Amino acid sequence: MKGLPSVDRAVGVFSRFPGIGKKSAQRMIYHLLRHGVDDVEQLLVSLQALRDRVKYCEVCHNLAEGDLCWVCEDAKRDSSLLCVLEEPSDLMAFEKAGFFNGVYHVLGGRLNPLDEVGPEQLNMVSLKKRLLSGQVKELVIATNPTVEGEATAHFLAQLASSSGCKVTRLAYGLPMGGELEYLDESTLYQALSGRREF
Ligand SMILES: [Zn+2]
Numbered sequence: 001m002k003g004l005p006s007v008d009r010a011v012g013v014f015s016r017f018p019g020i021g022k023k024s025a026q027r028m029i030y031h032l033l034r035h036g037v038d039d040v041e042q043l044l045v046s047l048q049a050l051r052d053r054v055k056y057c058e059v060c061h062n063l064a065e066g067d068l069c070w071v072c073e074d075a076k077r078d079s080s081l082l083c084v085l086e087e088p089s090d091l092m093a094f095e096k097a098g099f100f101n102g103v104y105h106v107l108g109g110r111l112n113p114l115d116e117v118g119p120e121q122l123n124m125v126s127l128k129k130r131l132l133s134g135q136v137k138e139l140v141i142a143t144n145p146t147v148e149g150e151a152t153a154h155f156l157a158q159l160a161s162s163s164g165c166k167v168t169r170l171a172y173g174l175p176m177g178g179e180l181e182y183l184d185e186s187t188l189y190q191a192l193s194g195r196r197e198f
Contacts, residue, residue: 007033059130061106061123063088071095071103078102080137084127084156086110086144090180094142097185100192102140105130110148111155119155127156131163138166140195144179145172157198167198 007029014025032039056062057069064070071077071091081102085091086109094100107122130136139160143149153169160167171194180188 056106059126060104061088061108061126062091062104076101079135081140082130082136082138083140083142085142085180086149086152087181090142090144093181093183093188094192097188099185099189102138107143107152110143110146110152112148122152124159128159128163131160131165136163136165138168139163140192141167141169141198142180142192146179153198168195169198170195 010029010032011022011025014020014028015022017025020028032043053065054063055065057064057072058067059072060069062069062071064072066073078101082105083094083100083102084105084107085094086107088106091104091106094104105123105127107124107127109117109122111117111119111122131139139156141153141156143152143156157167157169170191172191183191
């Protein structure tokens, strides 16, 4: 069947999003076409803002609209308590729950030799620098409870061992293979408050 190249191209782009198959992508595109100029205009403006304004925090690699993210800018946060996470979406899960008053370090992924993700592909050098600054008293490892997340946690514990800070790991009564960002607030709270020394 012959289609419209513009529609096919847009469906192709949308179907690359996680959890969106070709069918859902088609539905989204038809929705945009049906609702016309306003929705498309809003989409363009918001995508442009994403491209032009959102970058990574120079300190913790969280998403930011300036040099620093809102956490690193906040002088009331406890910078001696550093929580290391895989992705900005994990950080958002903590922030949404609202009980963590420390600061973060976002790795930008997890160790995964099969996908050729080693320590040099992650934000490890800047983490090491922060640990060696002497400011961090406790490193909370909050990588996901997956095989790769566990391997990353072990690597982080090694990395931190020379810095002299206490190293803890979230208490995973969390389901193995689960992802932090999908946890409800009370499970996340339990995981943090029950954290154990690594
Ligand atoms: Zn930051």
